[in-house]
Amino acid sequence: MTGKPATIKEIAKILNVSVSTVSRALHKHPTIGITTQLKVQALAEKLGYEPNQNAISFQKGKTYTIGVIIPELSEAFFSAAISAIEDTAYKRNYTVLIAQSHDNEEKEIQLVEKMKNSRVDGLLISVAKTTSSFAHFDMLKRFNIPVVFFDRIPPLKNIHYVACNMETGSIEAVNYLLQKGHRSIGLINGPATLAASGERKEGYIKAMTKNRLKFDPSLIVSCNLTEEGTRAALDGLLAHKRRPTAIVTFNDYVSLYAIKHARNLGIDLDKDLQFVSYANLPIINYMDYAPVASVEQFPYLQGQKAADILLDLLSRKEQSPDGVQAYYNVMVESQLIENKTKNSY
Amino acid sequence: MTGKPATIKEIAKILNVSVSTVSRALHKHPTIGITTQLKVQALAEKLGYEPNQNAISFQKGKTYTIGVIIPELSEAFFSAAISAIEDTAYKRNYTVLIAQSHDNEEKEIQLVEKMKNSRVDGLLISVAKTTSSFAHFDMLKRFNIPVVFFDRIPPLKNIHYVACNMETGSIEAVNYLLQKGHRSIGLINGPATLAASGERKEGYIKAMTKNRLKFDPSLIVSCNLTEEGTRAALDGLLAHKRRPTAIVTFNDYVSLYAIKHARNLGIDLDKDLQFVSYANLPIINYMDYAPVASVEQFPYLQGQKAADILLDLLSRKEQSPDGVQAYYNVMVESQLIENKTKNSY
DNA sequence: AAAAAACAGGCAAACGTTTGCGTGAAAAGT
DNA sequence: ACTTTTCACGCAAACGTTTGCCTGTTTTTT
Numbered sequence: 126m127t128g129k130p131a132t133i134k135e136i137a138k139i140l141n142v143s144v145s146t147v148s149r150a151l152h153k154h155p156t157i158g159i160t161t162q163l164k165v166q167a168l169a170e171k172l173g174y175e176p177n178q179n180a181i182s183f184q185k186g187k188t189y190t191i192g193v194i195i196p197e198l199s200e201a202f203f204s205a206a207i208s209a210i211e212d213t214a215y216k217r218n219y220t221v222l223i224a225q226s227h228d229n230e231e232k233e234i235q236l237v238e239k240m241k242n243s244r245v246d247g248l249l250i251s252v253a254k255t256t257s258s259f260a261h262f263d264m265l266k267r268f269n270i271p272v273v274f275f276d277r278i279p280p281l282k283n284i285h286y287v288a289c290n291m292e293t294g295s296i297e298a299v300n301y302l303l304q305k306g307h308r309s310i311g312l313i314n315g316p317a318t319l320a321a322s323g324e325r326k327e328g329y330i331k332a333m334t335k336n337r338l339k340f341d342p343s344l345i346v347s348c349n350l351t352e353e354g355t356r357a358a359l360d361g362l363l364a365h366k367r368r369p370t371a372i373v374t375f376n377d378y379v380s381l382y383a384i385k386h387a388r389n390l391g392i393d394l395d396k397d398l399q400f401v402s403y404a405n406l407p408i409i410n411y412m413d414y415a416p417v418a419s420v421e422q423f424p425y426l427q428g429q430k431a432a433d434i435l436l437d438l439l440s441r442k443e444q445s446p447d448g449v450q451a452y453y454n455v456m457v458e459s460q461l462i463e464n465k466t467k468n469s470y
Numbered sequence: 471m472t473g474k475p476a477t478i479k480e481i482a483k484i485l486n487v488s489v490s491t492v493s494r495a496l497h498k499h500p501t502i503g504i505t506t507q508l509k510v511q512a513l514a515e516k517l518g519y520e521p522n523q524n525a526i527s528f529q530k531g532k533t534y535t536i537g538v539i540i541p542e543l544s545e546a547f548f549s550a551a552i553s554a555i556e557d558t559a560y561k562r563n564y565t566v567l568i569a570q571s572h573d574n575e576e577k578e579i580q581l582v583e584k585m586k587n588s589r590v591d592g593l594l595i596s597v598a599k600t601t602s603s604f605a606h607f608d609m610l611k612r613f614n615i616p617v618v619f620f621d622r623i624p625p626l627k628n629i630h631y632v633a634c635n636m637e638t639g640s641i642e643a644v645n646y647l648l649q650k651g652h653r654s655i656g657l658i659n660g661p662a663t664l665a666a667s668g669e670r671k672e673g674y675i676k677a678m679t680k681n682r683l684k685f686d687p688s689l690i691v692s693c694n695l696t697e698e699g700t701r702a703a704l705d706g707l708l709a710h711k712r713r714p715t716a717i718v719t720f721n722d723y724v725s726l727y728a729i730k731h732a733r734n735l736g737i738d739l740d741k742d743l744q745f746v747s748y749a750n751l752p753i754i755n756y757m758d759y760a761p762v763a764s765v766e767q768f769p770y771l772q773g774q775k776a777a778d779i780l781l782d783l784l785s786r787k788e789q790s791p792d793g794v795q796a797y798y799n800v801m802v803e804s805q806l807i808e809n810k811t812k813n814s815y
Numbered sequence: 816a817a818a819a820a821a822c823a824g825g826c827a828a829a830c831g832t833t834t835g836c837g838t839g840a841a842a843a844g845t
Numbered sequence: 846a847c848t849t850t851t852c853a854c855g856c857a858a859a860c861g862t863t864t865g866c867c868t869g870t871t872t873t874t875t
Contacts, residue, residue: 128614132831143855148833158853178588180831183528184860190567190588198556199770204549211543211570220588222535223568225556243523243535243565269473381756408753411726425544477861488825493863503823525861529830 131172140164151176182244190220191435192240195251196228196277201406202424203251206275209428210249217436219246228253237261247271247435249428252279254319271438273453275431276424277320285438287430287455291321291403294420294459295328295373296335298401301418301461302371303336307399311362311369312345313355313379322347322375325403329373344369348379355382363390374402377409380416388414405462418463430455476517485509496521527589535565536780537585540596541573541622546751547769548596551620554773555594562781564591573598582606592616592780594773597624599664616783618798620776621769622665630783632775632800636666636748639765639804640673640718641680643746646763646806647716648681652744656707656714657690658700658724667692667720670748674718689714693724700727708735719747722754725761733759750807763808771802 133151137144142161150157150165157165168174182188193210195203211221222245226233233253238261240248247270250262259279265272274286302310312329315322326345333340346361348354355374362369374380380402384394392398394414402409405419434453478496482489487506495502495510502510513519527533538555540548556566567590571578578598583606585593592615595607604624610617619631647655657674660667671690678685691706693699700719707714719725725747729739737743739759747754750764779798 128612130613134831144832145834145856146854148831149854152833156853161853175583175587177831178584179524179528179533180860181833182588183524183830183862184832184834186860188524198553199546199550201544201546201549204546204552205544207549207568208543208570211568215569220584221568223552223556223566224560225553238520239523239565242520243527267473268475378756385756408756411723411730411753412756413758479861489862490826490864491824493861494824497863501823506823522861525830526863528832528860529862529864531830 130177131174132177136165136168136172136174140168188244188246189218190222190245191247191249192222192224192245193249194224194226194233194236194240196226196253198223198225202404202422205424206428209425210432213429213432213436219436226253228255230256234261237265241265241268241270245270246439247273249273249275249431249435251275251277271435271442273431273435273438275427283452285434285453287427287434287457289422289427289459290456291324291420291459292328292331294403294461295325296332297461298373298418298420299329299332300336302399302401305399307371309367309369310344311365311372313358313362313372313374313383314345314347315350315375317347325375341367350375350379352382355379356386359383359386370397371399371401374400374416377402377404377406377416377419384414409464415464418461420459421462422459423457426457430457475522476519477522481510481513481517481519485513533589533591534563535567535590536592536594537567537569537590538594539569539571539578539581539585541571541598543568543570547767550769551773554770555777558774558777558781564781571598573600575601579606582610586610586613586615590615591784592618594618594620594776594780596620596622616780616787618776618780618783620772628797630779630798632772632779632802634767634772634804635801636669636765636804637673637676639748639806640670641677642806643718643763643765644674644677645681647744647746650744652716654712654714655689656710656717658703658707658717658719658728659690659692660695660720662692670720686712695720695724697727700724701731704728704731715742716744716746719745719761722747722749722751722761722764729759754809760809763806765804766807767804768802775800775802
């Protein structure tokens with residue numbers, strides 16, 4: 126009841142037993158007599174004793190903490206992922222240390238270092254866009270700290286990761302539009318430097334060729350994901366000789382920008398131009414003019430799987446501290462979700 | 471380069487000096503000769519020595535970690551707040567341990583306990599909706615762990631908190647509508663059990679009476695924040711003898727539900743009915759029919775201030791470990807933001 | 816040249832807990 | 846009644862670091 130937490134030592138002193146006895150009694154170690162066990166437990170209860178997790182971590186060299194480094198906490202995708210990570214960590218009695226890199230490589234490196242020094246048991250990382258060197262990850266490997274990458278995966282081999290397979294969703298997206306009768310389908314993609322752009326493009330091409338359609342590269346335009354950039358991209362497509370009647374966009378926001386612009390141009394979004402995009406943000410369910418469908422990437426699921434893998438790795442490590450046997454490479458399939466809620470309840 | 475991190479001991483052994491010398495050398499303690507300092511630092515560098523933060527925490531009884539407990543990580547408001555918290559903690563060299571209560575009191579209690587046991591230096595909490603007992607916070611006080619509450623504040627005195635003053639925003643909201651010529655203004659509020667509902671109602675009433683308008687309690691209806699609830703609430707208001715031409719809603723989502731319903735009823739949202747709401751979610755900037763304005767609560771700012779206060783408390787504590795002098799009660803003023811982006815760039 | 820001060824560094828305890836090993840005493844076996 | 850087990854517990858080291866105090870050497874002071 127004072128100011129300082131009770132310790133095992135105090136209990137030992139009061140009960141005139143050794144600290145080891147107290148420790149074992151609290152762990153219900155069979156070698157401690159039942160009477161002493163009860164005495165110890167009773168006193169511990171009375172004093173409000175709670176083990177100093179910090180001391181235990183230090184002693185065991187294990188913190189029961191996993192670190193999470195992501196680009197941006199406030200992005201819907203990541204906050205959903207983190208929510209999942211925290212949930213699954215909690216279930217397995219782990220705590221979560223978070224930090225955001227703000228897509229800055231240098232900060233990411235610092236954070237990895239810091240996490241290593243605070244002795245997290247393992248790490249979950251979605252790497253920064255700009256990250257181009259990967260020595261900081263090697264270091265973790267050297268110190269035998271398991272890492273699971275998610276969503277943004279560095280181009281390394283022998284790593285664990287869970288990512289989303291954009292191809293399925295992309296193909297679904299294009300197929301969906303083809304089924305609806307569209308024959309000229311544009312793609313407003315993101316910057317070519319982003320891996321995500323590559324995936325979208327590949328899916329698009331694959332879907333076109335699979336359907337034995339002539340694939341026209343000039344129907345693919347890049348944009349910098351800003352509103353102005355989107356407008357320019359859309360203008361480009363609209364001026365195309367085979368003016369597209371449907372457009373796939375890099376993400377929901379691009380679709381929204383494009384839609385706004387299209388409406389200002391007087392285009393009928395029910396008949397003349399339809400959009401399909403990526404992310405499936407809740408927002409599009411509230412809008413009158415929105416992409417007709419969007420590719421869901423299941424951030425919660427991804428976070429969950431990544432955390433599961435990491436925790437699995439950690440428990441394996443406890444049992445056999447030798448090296449890794451195999452690498453987890455999990456792909457969660459993206460999926461096209463139709464935007465049903467247009468003006469209906 | 472091996473598997474285990476280098477320690478101060480190893481450096482000491484190699485250099486044939488004592489560990490204390492190494493420790494002091496690395497801290498550039500003046501009592502260590504410059505030559506040894508350099509020797510030590512050089513070797514430390516070479517071995518890739520990094521202090522074991524865990525051991526330091528244990529030794530010092532200080533973890534340089536703050537805990538954050540919030541209801542739901544994936545809610546935009548909270549993820550923005552956490553982002554701010556992490557940013558300011560990072561700047562002051564603190565790390566952040568997070569956990570979500572999912573608005574469950576029991577879990578919240580467990581989390582507080584867990585955070586205490588892992589010896590976080592301080593805690594930032596937004597309490598769960600259901601929390602009705604506050605013994606777990608008292609415990610923190612007994613153990614001299616500073617707590618700063620934010621956004622959701624428990625009804626206790628002698629606590630630190632930062633919250634958002636809804637009144638200013640509410641008054642602004644109503645005034646805004648009055649200025650636009652509306653004379654019958656409805657309020658679709660949240661459940662009466664929520665403190666947030668009370669604040670909105672008070673602001674509404676205050677604004678009405680300040681403008682010498684007869685305040686009609688029947689223009690205030692509650693809803694459970696679901697889409698159906700919102701429809702019912704709106705129907706109620708529309709059937710009112712003094713049918714409102716403007717409505718203030720509990721949050722943006724309620725506005726969106728109401729707007730959707732109103733449009734299905736064929737109401738002209740430019741002329742006959744206008745909405746103002748709370749939250750100012752980015753989403754409303756993308757919509758064709760959206761609240762004309764929304765009360766911003768500045769989650770990032772709130773998180774930032776809360777973290778600042780906590781870190782301040784912690785540094786004070788280092789200097790004078792005696793009790794608290796004063797309690798921080800910070801109110802950030804909410805502010806009505808007009809929704810400008812309707813179909814314009 | 817003797818005394819005092821400044822310098823450089825070592826010793827050891829402390830933080831709280833876990834755990835391998837050792838050891839008396841009681842119980843069981845013969 | 847004597848040896849062997851079993852039982853119940855204590856001892857002490859270890860985890861890595863910090864820090865108050867002590868000690869030996871050098872420099873300064875007078």
